[in-house]
Structure formats: C-alpha cells, structure tokens
Amino acid sequence: MFEVNRGNTKELRECxxxxxxxxxxxxxxxxxxxxxxxxxxxxxRHMEHCPACRAFAESQMAVWNALDEFExxxxxxxxxxxxxxxxxxxxxxxxxxxWNRMAASGPRIWRPAIPVxxxxxxxxxxxxxxxxxxxxxxxxxxxxxxxxxDTEQVERTLEDMEMIRxxxxxxxPNSNRDM
Amino acid sequence: xxxLERDAELMLRVRDGCTASFAILLARHRGPVIHFLYRMVQxxxxxxxxxxxVFLRVYRSRxxxxxxxxxxxxxxxxxxxxxxxxxxxxxxxxxxxxxDPEVGExxxxxxxxxxxxxxxxxxxxxxxxxxxxAIAGLPEKQRAAVLMHKYQEMEYSQIxxxxxxxxxxxxxxxxxxxxxxxxxxxxxx
Ligand SMILES: [Zn+2]
Numbered sequence: 001m002f003e004v005n006r007g008n009t010k011e012l013r014e015c016x017x018x019x020x021x022x023x024x025x026x027x028x029x030x031x032x033x034x035x036x037x038x039x040x041x042x043x044x045r046h047m048e049h050c051p052a053c054r055a056f057a058e059s060q061m062a063v064w065n066a067l068d069e070f071e072x073x074x075x076x077x078x079x080x081x082x083x084x085x086x087x088x089x090x091x092x093x094x095x096x097x098x099w100n101r102m103a104a105s106g107p108r109i110w111r112p113a114i115p116v117x118x119x120x121x122x123x124x125x126x127x128x129x130x131x132x133x134x135x136x137x138x139x140x141x142x143x144x145x146x147x148x149x150d151t152e153q154v155e156r157t158l159e160d161m162e163m164i165r166x167x168x169x170x171x172x173p174n175s176n177r178d179m
Numbered sequence: 180x181x182x183l184e185r186d187a188e189l190m191l192r193v194r195d196g197c198t199a200s201f202a203i204l205l206a207r208h209r210g211p212v213i214h215f216l217y218r219m220v221q222x223x224x225x226x227x228x229x230x231x232x233v234f235l236r237v238y239r240s241r242x243x244x245x246x247x248x249x250x251x252x253x254x255x256x257x258x259x260x261x262x263x264x265x266x267x268x269x270x271x272x273x274x275x276x277x278x279d280p281e282v283g284e285x286x287x288x289x290x291x292x293x294x295x296x297x298x299x300x301x302x303x304x305x306x307x308x309x310x311x312x313a314i315a316g317l318p319e320k321q322r323a324a325v326l327m328h329k330y331q332e333m334e335y336s337q338i339x340x341x342x343x344x345x346x347x348x349x350x351x352x353x354x355x356x357x358x359x360x361x362x363x364x365x366x367x368x
Binding site for chain 2: 021024025028056058059060061062063064065066067069070072073076079080082083086087090
C-alpha cells in the first residue's frame, strides 16, 4: 500500500507513522510478525534510517510480550453443569419453572397456596392443551415449541433475532471470505 | 479451515435438535469465551455468568442460525455485546473495588512454582496488576479490539464484524489502544 519500486527492492514511500492510523496498523503487523516477507523487509530498510519507527517497533514488541503475562483464570468445574441445568429449566414449560422457583425459595407465607395454584394451573393447561401437559419435556432439544404465554421468552427471542438479523445483513457481502 | 467448517456444521446439527453437537461446541469454545470476558470485565464470577448467557443465547438462536460467517466471529459478537452491555450498565465501575481480592487469588493459583522467591512473586504480581490496570483503563471498544487481536488472534475483518464497525475503524481502535498501552507498559520489557 505504501511501497514504491527502487530497482529490485521495494521501499516505503513515506514513514508509516505519518501515513495515518490505518497505514500505521501495518507497523503493528510487522511487530507481531504478521507482515508478509516483502513488506517486512521494506519496513526493516526504512527503520535503518528512521529512529521514530525503530522506537515504535521496540516499545510495541515489549508491550506485545508483556501482555502474555495477563493469564486467564481457571474455569469453574461446574460451568457446563450449570449451563445445562439452565437449558433444561428453560426447556420446561412455564408453569413447571414457576413451580420449581417457588419450591426452591423456602417457606413463605403463601406456601400453603402452592398446591391449590398448581391444581388450577394444571386444570387450565389441560383445558387449553389436553395432551401437552402429560409429559413435561426436560431435554433442551424438545424446546421447539416455546409456550406462547411466556412473555419473557418472547422478548428474549426477539432480542436475539434482532442481533442475528443485524449480523447477517452486515456480513452478507463478505460471507465467503470468512468461511 | 476444517475446524471452522466443522463449527458451522455442528451448529446446523444443533439447529436440527442435536444437543450432543452443542456440547462439542461448548467444550471447544467455552475457554476462549470465558477468558475473553474475564479480561474484559476482570472478574471471574462475572465472566462466567456472562459466558453462561452467551451460550444460552447461542442455543436459543439455533433455529435462526445461518452459516453466513465464521462461527467464532458470531460467538464473539454475542460475547462482546454481553460484555459491553454489562460495562455500560455501570456494573463495571461498581465492581472495581471488589476486583483485587479475586484477581489476587487467581494470580496465586496461576503461579504454582514453589521455587520462586517471595521477592520474585511480588514483582510478578506487581507486573500483573500493572498490565491488568492498563487493559482496564482502555475505553471498552478499544479493550475488546485489543483482546480479540492479541489473545484470540482474530483478523481485522473478524474483529470488525464482532464490533459491528469497518476494518479501518478497527485499525484505528487498535492503533490508539496500543499507543496507550505503549505509554503505560513499554517499560516492562
Ligand atoms: Zn518511520
């Protein structure tokens, strides 16, 4: 991009540090050993006469190596277990999730009302869908027909779909390059 | 290239109801996603919670998944979105004070060598804290760009898609971020 032919070798047309941030990003590629051999040699020849680029490369390489010390932390052993439990919970029908949350929250003043409410909900469920209440799904893969009453799930799905739609539109022209 | 194709293939199988394929994708990408989020928010418990949300969203979005882009780019777009939202909600600032104990604890777990002297350990911890603070001090979009560039080794085009901006904008973000980091960390050479 910023090279000019001089005999058999290519030289930089101008100092990359003065050629704007986008061109200067090539200096970063050089420092991280990601630049192709030919532009890398051109840059090395330029550095022989440019103290600013030399200082840049030296400090950038130091930073690049120092960042290796920022190690990540070990992951909790129960991470997958927690995730699959949440997927299972979301796959269950909404009344089952309400039941589980209420049952897990300990004794409360409204606790005696739980069985009554559950019977009423079950009766309502059977009245609306006579067959669907017979076997509550626990496998996430069964969650293909989310309960239409669950507004939270609908909101989340709409939000997710919007994110994917934006992503697909943004990607469309370059999709082959990335695959 | 083969593994990239396999990611998309696996996700298509997840779309068709195969939960085993989801487990493979999770095993393959759980580490990079959590590590990215940890370096973004600098708190392991928050990073894991956000990562749970990322994979829940991936699973919930399976029905509409189309392999128009590399799977990891899509995954990191969701992860970045989650991290930036968390930071913009102001939770990052609220958690700053409670960062140190957890990070310190993590650091001691990361350095198992018994031969290091107390002095060496102190120097290493000081360097670690300095690097961590320099990263934390970057504006959030610059921070995300640097983390994807340095630790995930993502191309400019992939980072651009994850951050929903142009490649030239990514180059500018990276240039400015590394400029700040050079100012703060070059002496660590
Ligand atoms: Zn120069």
